Amino acid sequence: MTTSIPSTMHGWRKHMGSPDPVWEEVAVPQTPPTGFLIKMLASGVCRSDHSILIDEKPRPWFEKQFTLGHEGCGTIVRVGAQVRSDSKFKVGDVVALDAVPGCGFDDCPECSRDVSQLCLRCQHSGIGQDGYHAPYAAVDQRAVVLVPEGVTPAEAAVATDAVKTGYHAITRRGxxxxxxxxxxxxxxxxxxxxxxxxxxxxxxxxxxxxxxxxxxxxxxxxxxxxxxxxxxxxxxxxxxxxxxxxxxxxxxxxxxxxxxxxxxxxxxxxxxxxxxxxxxxxxxxxxxxxxxxxxxxxxxSYGGQLDDLEEVLELISKKVIQPQVVGKPPSEFPATLQGLLDGQIKGRIALMYDQ
Ligand SMILES: [Zn+2]
Ligand SMILES: [Zn+2]
CATH class of the missing domain: 3.40.50.720 (NAD(P)-binding Rossmann-like Domain)
Structure with missing residues (x-):
């Protein structure tokens, strides 16, 4: 499996100063010591992608250029050296990816107060830092949830935001x-x-x-x-x-x-x-x-947390929630963003990656 991972890939990126997404060749990310390298299966296109593209007053963690996409699902292809050997995750597992998993440290003002989605220290995938609109992504071990039986990659991808955000708002906040x-x-x-x-x-x-x-x-x-x-x-x-x-x-x-x-x-x-x-x-x-x-x-309400993601994936697997999502090739990203702005898209579009 290791040998088949290329050194570069094309992804949809934000360049500060440009409101248009850039289709660009970048290095396939390194495997984070406490996380995983993910081969992407699907990444959901969200109206927030557009907000992020036009946002020139970025938040503190924003980088000058980064890969967009904050709703992801993929397969674990490499495990970081410091991931515990008794971790329940292994190469080959299909996982849903939480864009803002929090750092989880007790001295974090946000994570220690049960608002990990507001953590300033953790990776913000696709929201100022490299995300999921590309064939590979690097994530921390805190960011992944196993996708249960009966949930498609496209459904799992949109579960991470389009389903989880509402679920958190309704059940935990409201x-x-x-x-x-x-x-x-x-x-x-x-x-x-x-x-x-x-x-x-x-x-x-x-x-x-x-x-x-x-x-x-x-x-x-x-x-x-x-x-x-x-x-x-x-x-x-x-x-x-x-x-x-x-x-x-x-x-x-x-x-x-x-x-x-x-x-x-x-x-x-x-x-x-x-x-x-x-x-x-x-x-x-x-x-x-x-x-x-x-x-x-x-x-x-803003975003949600890992337990929300676990719960919504469970509800999707039981067909209690059936996200409306259609898969498209990555080249459809700009047209999909425009469709979202024009109100032409019902439900969600997920970009699908070659396997
Ligand atoms: Zn979103
Ligand atoms: Zn934190």
Missing amino acids: EVKAHETVFLFGLGGLGFNALQTIHHIGARVIVSDVKEELLEEAVKLGIPRGDIVPVGKSPTEFIIENGLDGKIDTVLDFVGMHQTFHDAQVIVRRGGKIVCVGTLDHENVVDMKNGIRKRLSFIF
Whole structure:
């Protein structure tokens, strides 16, 4: 296996100063001492890839040039010299890759406070440092989760962000329970997986999106038509007309536009929660009087953690969550990014690598 690993490869890279991805020849990464060299099977294309490409005010760990891609699945082809011999991972294992696994050290301000996804010390694959839109990637041993039976590489790749981020927001941040009534804004790349997660928890969910076809997908999933806000209908009016005023325990905003964030504050019940995941508008307005009088909780969520990834992979293997993902050759990356920006892509696209 070792002899078949080339010394160079082509990948999609960010160059600071350019908003366009660069298809570039780079060295195949070294195997990290405490990690693995991965031969990639699939890497999910995310709208965040575009945000990262146009971000010229990078965060502290950003490098001048790096390989994009933060949703990955691949096969372990080399094991680092310091990986413990009783590690449960070995050459040949197919693993899902967490882009920001945290350093795990007790003296880390973030990892020691259970927010490893905010760790500043660990590798940030595809988010300022080399990631997964290339045939090989180097990852720390903390970043990998075995892919269970029945989960395809493309599904495993998108599980690492498009499924996990919503799952973390719903279960750990919003703590949504079966007895709740939830309002979900947005059935895009993350929202549709979020809908399946809420459905699995057993909470009643009212769904809103601007696209008819996505609402039809929700119907196919078993969401009653009466719980779907028709396209063009104001959510605030829908809530009143359907006797739901004061009954929305949690609003999950996977859109994050002025309108959705405004509506969320109106429709949420007194004492309710608003969970913010989407950021289509970078700044939104909080109605202070409304927020205080209703004693609202505004909860922000970012990414997720390794246990979330293990749980969502398990749910995907049981077909409880079925991520919508289509495989494409790596050459389709620029067109896919454009499609995401134009709202032309339903679900997710994963780049697939030659085996
Ligand atoms: Zn992403
Ligand atoms: Zn850390």
